[in-house]
Amino acid sequence: TIGERSVNRTLLGVVASAQSFFMVPVDTSIHDTTHLLVHSKSQSIEHRSPAAIECFDATASVTGVSFIDRDLDLGELGGHLSWEQPQQAERIQAYQLYLAMEASGTNKSQVGLEVPVGAEFTHVP
Numbered sequence: 001t002i003g004e005r006s007v008n009r010t011l012l013g014v015v016a017s018a019q020s021f022f023m024v025p026v027d028t029s030i031h032d033t034t035h036l037l038v039h040s041k042s043q044s045i046e047h048r049s050p051a052a053i054e055c056f057d058a059t060a061s062v063t064g065v066s067f068i069d070r071d072l073d074l075g076e077l078g079g080h081l082s083w084e085q086p087q088q089a090e091r092i093q094a095y096q097l098y099l100a101m102e103a104s105g106t107n108k109s110q111v112g113l114e115v116p117v118g119a120e121f122t123h124v125p
Helices: none
Strands: 004-006 009-011 035-038 051-054 063-069 079-084 121-124
Touching: none
Parallel strands: none
Antiparallel strands: 004 009, 035 051, 063 079, 079 121
8 A cells, every 4th residue: 555654664565576676656755764665575474674775865956047138139038048056966967958938847848958967057049
């Protein structure tokens, strides 16, 4: 049963013995936990010694975004877009730039190509 809670544990799911993987659902709340555990189970008992791996809950948002529009045509943008890289950027593969209807990303569309890791600016075409 997904979401079943006991003392400091949450059951994420049960997997058939023929499987050796489980897809943790996106947006699964980790509460105050620090590890993912895998217990083997017989028909009558859950074995006491699980395999464990520490959770790495990655957040990697850029900050300090700055843009000055240098394109003087109405309805068009162009200029230097800069940002500060996240402090923990080891899992970032690239940056993607979008235009959107709102800050939340409504109706977003990608602008240009991906920007490689290590870059802190790009030119908006």
